Amino acid sequence: MNTLTEAYVDSLAPNAGAIKNGRDLARKNSFPVRCVTEDRTLLFGACKGSGKEPYRCSIDFIQEGNPVFRCTCPSRQFPCKHNLGLLYAYVANAGFETADVPADIADKRDKAEKREEKKQAAESEGAPKAPRKVNKSALVKKIAAQLEGLSILDKLVLQLVHNGLGSMDKKSIQLIDDQAKQLGNYYIPGAQAALRELLLLLREANDREASYTQAIEQLIYFQSLVKKSRSYLEQRAEQPDLPMETDSTLEELLGHAWQLAELRELGRTKPSVELLQLSFLSYADHARGEFVDTGWWIDLEDGTIRVTRHLRPFRAAKQMKEEDSIYAVIQTDELFIYPGELNARVRWEHSRFRDVHEADYRKVKQLAAVSYPDVIKKVKNQVKNPLSDKMPAALVAFQSVERVDDETYILRDAQNKQIPLVSNLLETPQQPHVILGLMQPEELKDQAALIMFRHEMDSGRLVAQLMSIMTDSRLVRLLY
Structure with missing residues (x-):
């Protein structure tokens, strides 16, 4: 707790509203009682509330990195605004009285310590914890259901291809949507969500023809997903002891959490x-x-x-x-x-x-890739797989960020290689290129940038969007 910072307190809040409310409590001096133990492992105090009695709140740091929050308020937020307010007050050096650990919290600590001792004793006395046993019968039944769901998905995709994207109207899209809901019964929620994404694209596109490229890309994705998933699941059905796939995201694409x-x-x-x-x-x-x-x-x-x-x-x-x-x-x-x-x-x-620290910024710059051809090769090797993430990010060094015209920028490296930049890969209200015009000229030369790539099927070229720029002294975020 000696290194408690405002940023850390922000990260504990459940949402932006809780941050604001917590800060307001600290700013308004709503804590008539503010205490900290001598070893700095416990903050506790009282906060004025709507009732006659103030709320008693505490934050226990007896386990570093895993604080325990307690408060007598009825809020369902966790941590509540009173816990956050007390933390903000401490960070702001509002003045805390040194006090002993209250009896009720000392009792809770003792019980938690005894539970941990029992757990450690059980682990030390017994053999090393064995991997969880697989219920082979249940697994085989689940895989059979998944394979059946993939067959339904395969038929739906074939139906889309057979009818043609140009013939899709609201009625046919709704029919496929109704059929897609069936996939919820086959343990492939990831595949079901991907099909909904395609249907949303077809339903909401203002310019149907402009959405065909994305739709075709999605159909290719489904074809690959069905083929690879079917092969993988059939193999697991025959060998239930076979470990789960970890060399790719196939399990997660099917919906495994x-x-x-x-x-x-x-x-x-x-x-x-x-x-x-x-x-x-x-x-x-x-x-x-x-x-x-x-x-x-x-x-x-x-x-x-x-x-x-x-x-x-x-x-x-x-x-x-x-x-x-x-x-x-x-x-x-x-x-x-x-x-x-x-x-x-x-x-x-x-x-x-x-x-x-500035040493961290300098280290990040040192870790940035200096060869654009090497980075592009890795990105292309990934995006050519239909099931891979089509928008990978990479940290690259650049010699300059240059403006080509009113809407176009490029990144140039020390070998005079270029990466074209666009500003519309991510659906965000802000335009990163606008922020570039507000930066100092020296911040756009000999720095590092986090960029997100995307392969444009229409043009066949690889483009990127700036996400942030790292200098020797600060990080400039272009998305917010």
């Missing part, structure tokens, strides 16, 4: 990692019915670009924590890495924050 315990058993973890967020974007995925909070991070050890993806279903969005931009370095003892390619998805359970 990886559990952290599974990733740990499969060895998909990395110890002692420091991550710096380079870009962040939230958007609504209407095909899947959820908000997606996406962060792009760099591993400060080897320069790998990782992605975090926090999913909030529309129906439960108000009750779930909303992710936001993070401006500190995240430190975690165990990083979980999902199956993936250039930008594998990651997650962690516990973390600590530290301030970003």
